[in-house]
Amino acid sequence: MLNACHITHEAAGKVGGIGAVINGLATTAAYGRVFGATLLYAPLFNRDGGRNDRLGNDGEVLYSGLDGYDTGRWRERFAPVEDRFGVRIIYGRRHLYREFDSSAPVTVDLVLTDVFEMHQPPLAELKFQLWESFGIQSDRYQDWDYEQYLRIAVPYHALLEALYGADTPVMHFAHEYMGMPCCLATVLEQRDGRRPRERTIFYAHEVTTARSIVEQHQGHDISFYNIMAHDTAAGISLEERFGSQAANYRSELVKAAAFCSAIFAVSDRVAAEYRYLVPAIDEKRLRVVYNGIPVHRLGTAGRSASRRRLQDYGETLFNFRPEFVFTHVTRLVISKGIWRDIKLLHHLDAFFAARGVKGLYILLASLIVTGRPAAEVARMEREYGWPILHRRGWPDLMGFEEGIYDALTVFNATSRAIKGVLLNQFGFSRAVCGERMPAEMQLLDLRAGSDAELGFSIYEPFGIAQLETFPYGGMPLLSRACGSADLLEQVIPADERLSLAVDFTRIPPAADGRWHSPEALLAMKREDRNHLEDEITREQAPEIFSCLMERRERDDQLLELHQERAVALGWESIVSERILPWFADVT
Numbered sequence: 001m002l003n004a005c006h007i008t009h010e011a012a013g014k015v016g017g018i019g020a021v022i023n024g025l026a027t028t029a030a031y032g033r034v035f036g037a038t039l040l041y042a043p044l045f046n047r048d049g050g051r052n053d054r055l056g057n058d059g060e061v062l063y064s065g066l067d068g069y070d071t072g073r074w075r076e077r078f079a080p081v082e083d084r085f086g087v088r089i090i091y092g093r094r095h096l097y098r099e100f101d102s103s104a105p106v107t108v109d110l111v112l113t114d115v116f117e118m119h120q121p122p123l124a125e126l127k128f129q130l131w132e133s134f135g136i137q138s139d140r141y142q143d144w145d146y147e148q149y150l151r152i153a154v155p156y157h158a159l160l161e162a163l164y165g166a167d168t169p170v171m172h173f174a175h176e177y178m179g180m181p182c183c184l185a186t187v188l189e190q191r192d193g194r195r196p197r198e199r200t201i202f203y204a205h206e207v208t209t210a211r212s213i214v215e216q217h218q219g220h221d222i223s224f225y226n227i228m229a230h231d232t233a234a235g236i237s238l239e240e241r242f243g244s245q246a247a248n249y250r251s252e253l254v255k256a257a258a259f260c261s262a263i264f265a266v267s268d269r270v271a272a273e274y275r276y277l278v279p280a281i282d283e284k285r286l287r288v289v290y291n292g293i294p295v296h297r298l299g300t301a302g303r304s305a306s307r308r309r310l311q312d313y314g315e316t317l318f319n320f321r322p323e324f325v326f327t328h329v330t331r332l333v334i335s336k337g338i339w340r341d342i343k344l345l346h347h348l349d350a351f352f353a354a355r356g357v358k359g360l361y362i363l364l365a366s367l368i369v370t371g372r373p374a375a376e377v378a379r380m381e382r383e384y385g386w387p388i389l390h391r392r393g394w395p396d397l398m399g400f401e402e403g404i405y406d407a408l409t410v411f412n413a414t415s416r417a418i419k420g421v422l423l424n425q426f427g428f429s430r431a432v433c434g435e436r437m438p439a440e441m442q443l444l445d446l447r448a449g450s451d452a453e454l455g456f457s458i459y460e461p462f463g464i465a466q467l468e469t470f471p472y473g474g475m476p477l478l479s480r481a482c483g484s485a486d487l488l489e490q491v492i493p494a495d496e497r498l499s500l501a502v503d504f505t506r507i508p509p510a511a512d513g514r515w516h517s518p519e520a521l522l523a524m525k526r527e528d529r530n531h532l533e534d535e536i537t538r539e540q541a542p543e544i545f546s547c548l549m550e551r552r553e554r555d556d557q558l559l560e561l562h563q564e565r566a567v568a569l570g571w572e573s574i575v576s577e578r579i580l581p582w583f584a585d586v587t
Helices: 017-026 031-034 074-085 121-135 144-151 156-164 176-193 208-216 220-234 239-244 251-259 268-277 300-318 338-355 375-385 400-416 443-447 485-491 518-522 526-552 555-569 569-586
Strands: 002-007 033-043 059-064 088-098 103-115 169-174 199-204 262-265 286-288 326-329 359-366 418-423 450-456 475-479 500-502
Touching: 002 176, 017 088, 017 169, 031 033, 031 251, 031 569, 033 144, 033 156, 033 199, 059 074, 074 088, 103 156, 103 176, 121 144, 121 176, 144 176, 156 176, 156 359, 169 176, 169 359, 176 199, 199 268, 208 220, 208 239, 208 251, 208 418, 220 268, 220 518, 220 526, 220 555, 239 500, 251 268, 262 268, 262 400, 262 569, 268 286, 300 359, 300 418, 300 443, 300 555, 326 338, 326 443, 338 359, 338 400, 338 418, 338 526, 359 400, 359 475, 400 418, 475 485, 485 555, 500 526, 526 555, 555 569
Parallel strands: 002 033, 002 169, 033 103, 169 199, 199 262, 262 286, 326 359, 326 450, 359 418, 450 475, 475 500
Antiparallel strands: 059 088, 088 103
16 A cells, blocks of 8 residues: 655644645545555754653654664664664654544654764765756755755655565655655655655645745735736746746755656646746646645534624623624734735725624734743733733734734724734633633634634735635635635635635726836835735725625525535545545556
8 A cells, every 4th residue: 555755844743734734634534545654754853852742742752762762663673774874763653633523533653853963975975966966056055944854865765664664655745845855865766766656746835936035025916926927928937037046945946846746736826836937847747736624514503602702702802792703813924914904904994884883803813833821811911901902022022913913003093893903822712812702712713703714915825724714604805815716716606705805916907007017016115015905905895895794694594505615625525536636647
């Protein structure tokens, strides 16, 4: 039977989108029918903590060459690999759970390799081969992030054979640039006639080169995607337009994915970005597979209870009971375009006030991925009224959080019908968000009780979080930069109005032709982009308001329709109908 190895920085725990994708894939019945065993593989990032800490909170250590620990006869398998390459292996297992079902966990293998004292000759040999075969000049990149992912590729195949034997074929999944050295090492093996039944897949959760340009350019997605559309039609590549990206090791590794058996792009937009970066890509290797979302059955009583809890919370915070609840659950980074949420809310506020309805906007977003300690949250709540009021500095506002809070404060001071709150915390319950929150509150309430999830990202290869309210009757309000907008269009008839994608890259007629050349778009400044965003949100606000009011009148009916449509967005459907056919094609 075929085994799978996922090379990822989230091997020892789910931190972000890649961890969510691996969890979604590996816990489906369809995936289990193809793969006999699954390995999650990564470097050991540091030696801090004790033996039991090395594989994360939900990892069980079975062997640690670093700590001289062995629960069986694992040392017989791993010690020869450790001695040969000068590494230390930490091996164990993790349980992966379906989002709403912990009764049947999927057990996966987990290996972290300590490469801090690796022998230099085999490492130098791999670096030479990467330059000779793929043009990757490792000596240019004096960065440990690059070095550690390169180093774990050196003992990679010996480790796989120690774990599974030499006769069991493996499908190698490089999740982003981090896994590419292991996949390129596999390509080199195959060129020498070894591992003929094995395949390498670059899982393109993004195109890092495109992300970098979008985030750094003052015109963001408005500039980049209009330039990309022009250049694609004209046969101009990304590097011809923006210059060589060879100094960026992530970009070079992503370009080398063209040597893999297949590239799995998580959206049509990601596939287009990859073509822009590598115009010569063999189209047969580039496949759009999409991501899925967790889907849970919920009746009208459950949705009503969740909405009531959110309304209770809003009333406690702002002394009014909101009829509509807007949510945004996200990482607090520039790519999420959170300022666009506030622009739209400014325009919607006038419609709400004229109609005499109230709204609440909940932004659950933290720059600190581990969140704040519950004791500190309790103190901030007690001393100065967190989360309505915030203060700069730890344990409260950090970095980008400050600017978002300032913008939200201005909005709250001027709005008449909608108020917003920033919860810069990880988790959504009274235990981590303070005593003002209803005792029964949980994260599912934020998803099930939401009327609309905002997600006007400037760069969003897919956007699982933007869809997570959908199964419970919530409306995704996306930007066209979100790759999930393409999937929604495929599975939802337009006349059902179950989602709405705002095209921020569409130049409004009032711009009078000013932005129709790549040169002008390259010269776009922040104030120009702000003006265009204002125009676009002003244009879209009436339709969004109309859609919200229309949906409220048929809320129970919509819940059933959303639950029906959500099946096609769930991981089981995505894996069996969109991904497994590609697996069959490359095996």
